[in-house]
């Protein structure tokens with residue numbers, strides 16, 4: 001694993017809100033990631049979250065519908081919760097350190113991982129911001145996106161508006177059918193050109209949770225598989241939004257409480273504190 005980020009990559013990330021790491025995984029690692037993601041997604045059926053993390057009362061909202069969004073991508077969240085191999089891949093301080101170095105923060109927690117598999121002839125991923133969906137607000141939230149297949153402008157590569165994270169507020173749109181709705185909220189971004197991020201399988205990108213991004217349609221008869229992980233800087237506080245938290249968790253927090261439950265959001269790397277190791281979970 002090519003897990004050491006350079007000063008140039010950090011500077012590029014800070015300036016543009018995203019960065020690409022070529023050849024992040026070697027060929028053997030890529031095969032392991034593909035295998036584990038395939039197994040973990042396969043065993044979920046239609047359930048987006050692990051069964052153990054879903055409230056009976058609100059189970060319906062985590063079952064995939066057969067709608068437009070289901071054809072943007074198959075989305076299965078927190079595979080680390082219910083697949084041992086995915087847990088080994090995600091609870092890895094090398095990933096945490098990459099994220100901490102790029103984001104320039106002290107410690108990194110998993111907010112959620114997610115497999116995002118665009119089906120053959122899949123719909124585009126509308127422009128959006130990530131952090132406004134989550135249960136904490138941070139200008140330093142960061143996500144990893146690993147290409148499990150070669151991604152090009154033909155099959156739904158990511159696109160970013162370089163530097164958008166610098167002027168983003170937390171105004172957002174949902175990923176709907178009009179892919180450009182975000183630009184109604186941020187007209188200045190709508191006048192800029194997007195960067196198309198084509199990557200070989202095994203390469204990855206990181207993006208800031210406030211950097212505008214989307215992905216193209218899949219104009220091929222093949223799947224476009226990506227494994228991603230959204231990270232929360234250690235010390236981030238509850239903002240009142242439920243997102244992936246259970247009703248019980250939401251009821252237990254007041255706005256402003258620090259989200260430091262390692263069973264929900266494991267601290268996978270910290271520069272000076274003890275952090276979670278695989279054996280601890």
Ligand SMILES: O=C(O)CCC(=O)C(=O)O
Nearest residue numbers: 116125130145215226228
């Ligand atoms: O893979 C995609 O189509 C979108 C990815 C995305 O929005 C993300 O990783 O935050």
Ligand SMILES: [Fe+2]
Nearest residue numbers: 128129130213
């Ligand atoms: Fe996103």
